[in-house]
Amino acid sequence: MKxxxxxxxxxxxxxxxxxxxxxxxxxxxxYTAAHKQELTKQFEEFLSMPNVAADPAGLKKxxxxxxxxxxxxxxxxxxxxxxGLPEGTPYSVWGEMKTPGAKxxxxxxAHYDGQPVTPSEWENGKPFTPVEKxxxxxxxxxxxxxxxxxxxxxxxxxxxxxxKAAGIPLKANIRFVWEGEExxxxxxxxxxxxxxxxxxxxxVWLFCDGPTDQTGKPIIAFGTRGDAHLQVTxxxxxxxxxxxxxxxxxxxxxxxxxxxLAGMKDGNGKVLIPHFxxxxxxxxxxxxxxxxxxxxxDNALRKELWLGRTDGGGKHLIEMITYxxxxxxxxxxxxxxxxxANVIPISATxxxxxxxxxxxxxxxxxxxxxxxxxxxxYYVTATKPTQDELLSHPHxxxxxxxxxxxAARTPLDTPIAVDVVRAVNSTHGPAVLVPTSGATGPExxxxxxxxxxxxxxxxxxxxxxxxxxxENLVMQNLWDGVDMMAALIAMP
Amino acid sequence: MKxxxxxxxxxxxxxxxxxxxxxxxxxxxxYTAAHKQELTKQFEEFLSMPNVAADPAGLKKxxxxxxxxxxxxxxxxxxxxxxGLPEGTPYSVWGEMKTPGAKxxxxxxAHYDGQPVTPSEWENGKPFTPVEKxxxxxxxxxxxxxxxxxxxxxxxxxxxxxxKAAGIPLKANIRFVWEGEExxxxxxxxxxxxxxxxxxxxxVWLFCDGPTDQTGKPIIAFGTRGDAHLQVTxxxxxxxxxxxxxxxxxxxxxxxxxxxLAGMKDGNGKVLIPHFxxxxxxxxxxxxxxxxxxxxxDNALRKELWLGRTDGGGKHLIEMITYxxxxxxxxxxxxxxxxxANVIPISATxxxxxxxxxxxxxxxxxxxxxxxxxxxxYYVTATKPTQDELLSHPHxxxxxxxxxxxAARTPLDTPIAVDVVRAVNSTHGPAVLVPTSGATGPExxxxxxxxxxxxxxxxxxxxxxxxxxxENLVMQNLWDGVDMMAALIAMP
Numbered sequence: 015m016k017x018x019x020x021x022x023x024x025x026x027x028x029x030x031x032x033x034x035x036x037x038x039x040x041x042x043x044x045y046t047a048a049h050k051q052e053l054t055k056q057f058e059e060f061l062s063m064p065n066v067a068a069d070p071a072g073l074k075k076x077x078x079x080x081x082x083x084x085x086x087x088x089x090x091x092x093x094x095x096x097x098g099l100p101e102g103t104p105y106s107v108w109g110e111m112k113t114p115g116a117k118x119x120x121x122x123x124a125h126y127d128g129q130p131v132t133p134s135e136w137e138n139g140k141p142f143t144p145v146e147k148x149x150x151x152x153x154x155x156x157x158x159x160x161x162x163x164x165x166x167x168x169x170x171x172x173x174x175x176x177x178k179a180a181g182i183p184l185k186a187n188i189r190f191v192w193e194g195e196e197x198x199x200x201x202x203x204x205x206x207x208x209x210x211x212x213x214x215x216x217x218v219w220l221f222c223d224g225p226t227d228q229t230g231k232p233i234i235a236f237g238t239r240g241d242a243h244l245q246v247t248x249x250x251x252x253x254x255x256x257x258x259x260x261x262x263x264x265x266x267x268x269x270x271x272x273x274x275l276a277g278m279k280d281g282n283g284k285v286l287i288p289h290f291x292x293x294x295x296x297x298x299x300x301x302x303x304x305x306x307x308x309x310x311x312d313n314a315l316r317k318e319l320w321l322g323r324t325d326g327g328g329k330h331l332i333e334m335i336t337y338x339x340x341x342x343x344x345x346x347x348x349x350x351x352x353x354x355a356n357v358i359p360i361s362a363t364x365x366x367x368x369x370x371x372x373x374x375x376x377x378x379x380x381x382x383x384x385x386x387x388x389x390x391x392y393y394v395t396a397t398k399p400t401q402d403e404l405l406s407h408p409h410x411x412x413x414x415x416x417x418x419x420x421a422a423r424t425p426l427d428t429p430i431a432v433d434v435v436r437a438v439n440s441t442h443g444p445a446v447l448v449p450t451s452g453a454t455g456p457e458x459x460x461x462x463x464x465x466x467x468x469x470x471x472x473x474x475x476x477x478x479x480x481x482x483x484x485e486n487l488v489m490q491n492l493w494d495g496v497d498m499m500a501a502l503i504a505m506p
Numbered sequence: 507m508k509x510x511x512x513x514x515x516x517x518x519x520x521x522x523x524x525x526x527x528x529x530x531x532x533x534x535x536x537y538t539a540a541h542k543q544e545l546t547k548q549f550e551e552f553l554s555m556p557n558v559a560a561d562p563a564g565l566k567k568x569x570x571x572x573x574x575x576x577x578x579x580x581x582x583x584x585x586x587x588x589x590g591l592p593e594g595t596p597y598s599v600w601g602e603m604k605t606p607g608a609k610x611x612x613x614x615x616a617h618y619d620g621q622p623v624t625p626s627e628w629e630n631g632k633p634f635t636p637v638e639k640x641x642x643x644x645x646x647x648x649x650x651x652x653x654x655x656x657x658x659x660x661x662x663x664x665x666x667x668x669x670k671a672a673g674i675p676l677k678a679n680i681r682f683v684w685e686g687e688e689x690x691x692x693x694x695x696x697x698x699x700x701x702x703x704x705x706x707x708x709x710v711w712l713f714c715d716g717p718t719d720q721t722g723k724p725i726i727a728f729g730t731r732g733d734a735h736l737q738v739t740x741x742x743x744x745x746x747x748x749x750x751x752x753x754x755x756x757x758x759x760x761x762x763x764x765x766x767l768a769g770m771k772d773g774n775g776k777v778l779i780p781h782f783x784x785x786x787x788x789x790x791x792x793x794x795x796x797x798x799x800x801x802x803x804d805n806a807l808r809k810e811l812w813l814g815r816t817d818g819g820g821k822h823l824i825e826m827i828t829y830x831x832x833x834x835x836x837x838x839x840x841x842x843x844x845x846x847a848n849v850i851p852i853s854a855t856x857x858x859x860x861x862x863x864x865x866x867x868x869x870x871x872x873x874x875x876x877x878x879x880x881x882x883x884y885y886v887t888a889t890k891p892t893q894d895e896l897l898s899h900p901h902x903x904x905x906x907x908x909x910x911x912x913a914a915r916t917p918l919d920t921p922i923a924v925d926v927v928r929a930v931n932s933t934h935g936p937a938v939l940v941p942t943s944g945a946t947g948p949e950x951x952x953x954x955x956x957x958x959x960x961x962x963x964x965x966x967x968x969x970x971x972x973x974x975x976x977e978n979l980v981m982q983n984l985w986d987g988v989d990m991m992a993a994l995i996a997m998p
Contacts, residue, residue: 068844129847225751239750245842252812254974258731258945259717261861262775262831263804263816263823268856269771269834276768279761283754312755320744320893323900324755331755339754342761343846345854348836350737352560354857355621355973358833364760365846369753401812408815453750481849482746 038504039441041180042173042497054155054489057168058144061157065128065164067198070102076126077105077194083171084109084190094191096202096209103202104194108213111174111188118430119187120505121216121466124166124223125196128159128485135483153489154475160487161478166222166499167192169473169492173499185506189216193456196223197481199243199417200456207463215464218430220502224453224472225480226491227446228311232438232498235470236431237423237450238457239335239369242376243416244383246271247363249404254348254357264358268347270409271362274390278340278383283325285340287386295373297336300426301449308332308446318477335452338379339369369452376418387411422457423450424467434469437501442494473498530996531933533672534665534989546647546981549660550636553649557620557656559690562594568618569597569686575663576601576682586683588694588701595694596686600705603666603680610922611679612997613708613958616658616715617688620651620977627975645981646967652979653970658714658991659684661965661984665991677998681708685948688715689973691735691909692948699955707956710922712994716945716964717972718983719938720803724930724990727962728793728923729915729942730949731827731861734868735908736875738763739855741896746840746849756850760839762901763854766882770832770875775817777832779878787865789828792918793941800824800938810969827944830871831861861944868910879903914949915942916959926961929993934986965990 036044046053063079064072077093084091084107093105104127131141137156138145144157159165170190177184191214193203207214227233250267251260279285297305312330326334347362349355368379388394393407396414404410424431426447438445457468473495474480475488528536538545555571556564569585576583581601596619623633629648630637636649651657662682669676683706685695699706719725742759743752771777789797804822818826839854841847860871880886885899888906896902916923918939930937940962949960965987966972967980 130845132841132845225748241750241848245846249812252810253969253971253976255811256717256945256973257831257833257835257859258733258861258943259827259968260823261833261859261944262826262829263818264811264813265775265815265817266834268837269767269775272764272834272837273768273771273773275761276765279765281765283757283761317897318744319747319756320741320896321756322896322898322902323757325757326755331752334754335751337754339749341749341753341850342758342764342839343749343849344840344842344851345760345764346838346842347834348857349624350836350838350855350857353622353624354737354835356733356859357835357973359836362837363842365840365842367749367753367848369750404812404814405809406814410814451750452753453748476751477745479745481748481847484745 036180036182037440038177038182038500039497041176041182042500045176045179046172046493046496053172057492058155060164060168061144061155061160062142064142065126065159066130067127068130070104073104073127073194077107080107080126080167080192087174094206094210094213096205099202099205106194106203106206107192109190111184113184113187116185116187118506119189119216120502121189121191121214121219122170122502123191123193123219123221123460124170125163125193126167127194127197128162129197129481131158132483137484154486155489156484156486158485160485161225161474162480162485163223165474165487165492165495169495169499170222172496173503176496176500177504182504185504188503189214196455200419200459201417203456204459204463207459211463216466218434219460219464219466219468220434221455221457221468221470222472223455224451224470225474225476225478226472227309228315228476229309231309232442232445233448233472234435234438234445235448235451236426237372238421238455238470239371239450239452240374240376240419240421240458241454242368242370242379242418244366244380245363245414245416246366247361247412248274249361249399249410250358251360254360257356257358260358266358267362268359271345271347271364274387274411275342275364277390278386282327285338287382289382291338293373294338294371297449304426304447304449305332308448332448336371336450338371338374341367343367369454370421371450372421372423376420380415380418384413387413419454419456420458421450422461422468424469428467430467431469433505434471434502437505438471438498441497441501471498471502528672528674529932530669530674530992531989533668533674534992537668537671538664538985538988545664549984550647552656552660553636553647553652554634556634557618557651558622559619560622562596565596565619565686569599572599572618572659572684579666586698586702586705588697591694591697598686598695598698599684600702601682603676605676605679608677608679610998611681611708612994613681613683613706613711614662614994615683615685615711615713615952616662617655617685618659619686619689620654621689621973623650624975629976646978647981648976648978650977652977653717653966654972654977655715657966657979657984657987661987661991662714664988665995668988668992669996674996677996680995681706688947692911692951693909695948696951696955699951703955708958710926711952711956711958711960712926713947713949713960713962714964715947716943716962717966717968717970718964719801720807720968721801723801724934724937725940725964726927726930726937727940727943728918729864730913730947730962731863731942731944732866732868732911732913732950733946734860734862734871734910736858736872737855737906737908738858739853739904740766741853741891741902742850743852746852749848749850752850758850759854760851763837763839763856766879766903767834767856769882770878774819777830779874781874782871783830785865786830786863789941796918796939796941797824800940824940828863828942830863830866833859835859861946862913863942864913864915868912872907872910876905879905911946911948912950913942914953914960916961920959922959923961925997926963926994929997930963930990933989933993963990963994
């Protein structure tokens with residue numbers, strides 16, 4: 015695919031936006047209204063660039079493309095890495111615009127990589143060929159990373175252009191840091207930050223990622239949950255067996271796996287693994303107040319999602335995401351549907367993810383799950399078990415640990431936090447204040463590496479199918495996001 | 507693929523086989539020894555013809571090919587069907603050779619269709635391109651239906667040629683019935699038999715299918731288990747959700763499914779569904795004696811299969827397959843391995859099969875499982891649940907019933923049963939006598955439609971991967987099978 019390196023251009027300013035006293039909101043609105051068609055085209059071309067972890071060359075193209083976009087606007091720009099990283103580790107794209115006399119440095123973070131894709135699950139079969147569709151009167155664009163998280167990068171660049179077009183001067187130093195490994199566990203991001211410490215510090219890191227509230231109100235989140243992953247595999251007969259000739263005698267690995275997983279939670283979604291909730295830092299009074307004021311959309315959401323019940327025994331979503339969670343991302347053994355055959359499968363695998371509040375270390379939580387598996391009579395291996403291991407233990411589980419993150423949280427009364435709330439509320443507020451988001455990002459690594467506060471702002475529609483097939487963005491969310499980014503970039 | 511319709515020819519007789527007093531064993535041995543290379547080539551060309559239910563045209567080609575093989579040998583041959591069957595229903599191939607003065611009619615059954623294939627799971631990626639491989643000094647041929655069940659058809663035709671070459675006259679009328687729908691539940695076979703009643707009756711139906719004993723001794727089985735299938739699907743959110751933003755609140759369908767399945771069996775493989783074992787006809791004294799005399803290969807088999815334990819609390823395989831069983835053929839939800847993503851999947855599906863001894867009707871057993879699911883608080887639908895159904899019930903399971911079969915069993919002291927044992931023992935015996943096989947076939951339908959006794963004889967190696975990828979036949983089993991078929995075809 016040939017990419018036009020001049021895609022994001024500073025388009026002609028509109029006279030209306032040139033008036034004195036123009037606010038960032040007005041500047042953003044005027045700019046996107048005047049250039050909607052070109053901006054839509056540019057956004058779709060950005061989405062056409064494959065950006066998954068399995069394709070390091072594709073990620074590199076994205077990074078080089080973004081660096082060029084920054085340079086074109088007069089930013090100092092670099093591709094950041096660190097000594098000793100494996101070949102193909104995605105760069106973080108860095109850009110800086112210094113403001114004479116600035117008292118603060120504001121760092122805007124986003125990520126340009128996307129979740130893995132299974133093309134056959136997409137309606138058009140092509141996650142990197144954007145499709146426009148009107149859904150209930152709203153224009154949506156469907157493509158990987160439309161809502162997570164190329165929308166944020168595109169809105170930041172466009173917001174800068176809009177401010178410039180309107181003649182609104184910057185007050186702070188502005189830094190952009192766009193990561194390329196967020197969806198792959200941000201494995202090397204802490205090292206990249208540490209190796210480039212002076213370039214990435216600031217008074218605040220604005221983590222621009224994730225969806226808005228279900229009502230469409232912007233969310234400002236002051237923390238994120240950590241996460242941890244495990245892959246569990248149970249083995250059956252060494253070759254697939256006829257279920258008639260051997261069924262009742264040769265143990266079925268899928269049955270063993272479902273029995274192991276079934277005991278991990280109760281019928282309400284409460285995790286039964288011992289110590290799973292131990293160590294979590296409780297919410298403070300300001301946090302509890304913000305949660306009480308947040309809109310409750312549970313019932314509308316339940317209907318939209320065709321859910322006949324929810325976990326948590328009636329507690330609200332905003333509360334439930336402050337607790338640790340355990341989720342089955344996938345399970346597979348043998349074949350289902352038309353391809354199902356009368357066999358006893360050779361193995362069964364499940365992928366688990368855990369989300370963790372402040373106070374619970376992700377490696378400790380992995381240990382607790384593994385200890386639980388052992389307590390169920392399993393011999394646990396970290397590598398694929400040998401014939402000897404399988405023969406000498408009645409129950410063997412192969413558990414692979416994947417990369418994780420710890421939680422982070424910024425107190426709501428931090429001065430810069432108060433300014434961020436004021437800026438967002440000046441555009442499409444009032445914002446919903448969330449003490450912690452349910453999702454995970456590299457905030458903990460950021461805070462450790464930069465010493466900066468991290469505050470999360472988000473702009474994508476809540477039903478953007480992020481991390482799944484048919485990811486999409488409601489285009490109005492992009493235009494509103496430009497206004498919000500303009501207010502944040504123009505902060506004192 | 508162009509197929510040579512003259513593949514299976516009566517090859518030149520060897521002088522040794524022309525001697526008077528030649529036994530069927532000697533006739534078979536001499537014929538296959540003299541023509542091993544041509545026969546191997548012909549067998550592999552037969553295996554190259556795709557024969558799965560999803561490909562009715564492929565099945566039709568197999569049927570027409572076999573009819574031509576029969577006609578070439580002077581058999582009266584027909585493609586059997588029944589009025590009102592759906593278009594594309596596979597034919598049963600029928601052939602008859604009448605013997606003047608015969609007192610008995612012997613019907614030899616086999617099936618020419620194969621289990622569904624997933625080419626990516628096969629070592630060569632092509633289930634219909636036979637591959638020869640020496641494994642531990644034995645030549646094996648790998649292809650779908652190598653051991654289940656084209657080997658039986660090929661051995662029957664070759665045995666007839668061997669008897670003719672050796673000048674051994676037939677004593678009984680011989681009929682062949684080769685089904686094309688056995689691996690798809692024999693859905694229409696009873697109707698085909700009923701519509702062609704006079705063509706398919708006989709004194710005995712020899713059901714030629716399935717593997718030998720694990721030691722390689724021929725098995726004569728006097729019954730089969732019935733089977734029943736169910737596909738269970740549980741729904742989660744109507745679109746895949748980010749496990750961070752919704753994990754702990756939106757119920758996970760994979761978790762619900764594992765909890766539902768986990769309770770169906772205990773840790774020893776005993777089924778906990780109420781009434782699951784009710785109604786089974788116990789074994790008689792002759793059956794128990796045969797089972798006691800059968801070789802016990804459990805420990806060797808356990809090692810070969812890398813199994814650290816077996817179900818049944820130490821009871822032997824031959825006993826365990828006389829009980830009802832419940833097996834998970836496959837389970838799937840979301841993605842596992844490198845494709846796993848941080849989502850709450852939209853649904854989770856499991857395919858179950860049950861094997862049933864005499865006395866338990868397959869539809870009744872399906873009802874028992876469905877009743878159990880209901881007893882766990884589920885609202886059960888037979889068709890894909892609607893939004894309203896999902897919203898108005900906390901737990902919904904979509905359960906699809908697939909086609910099943912009932913068990914069949916012939917008493918060991920039936921006169922024709924005694925003759926069959928004598929014939930098999932005259933070749934590569936002594937045979938292992940099994941009151942019931944663990945597997946399933948259309949025996950019940952056969953007995954009902956033809957009024958004939960059904961006795962099961964088998965020739966494939968026990969480790970032939972039938973119903974799975976890399977299905978194969980040890981070629982020596984084909985040559986021994988020809989001897990056995992010759993003795994059976996030459997029976998009085």
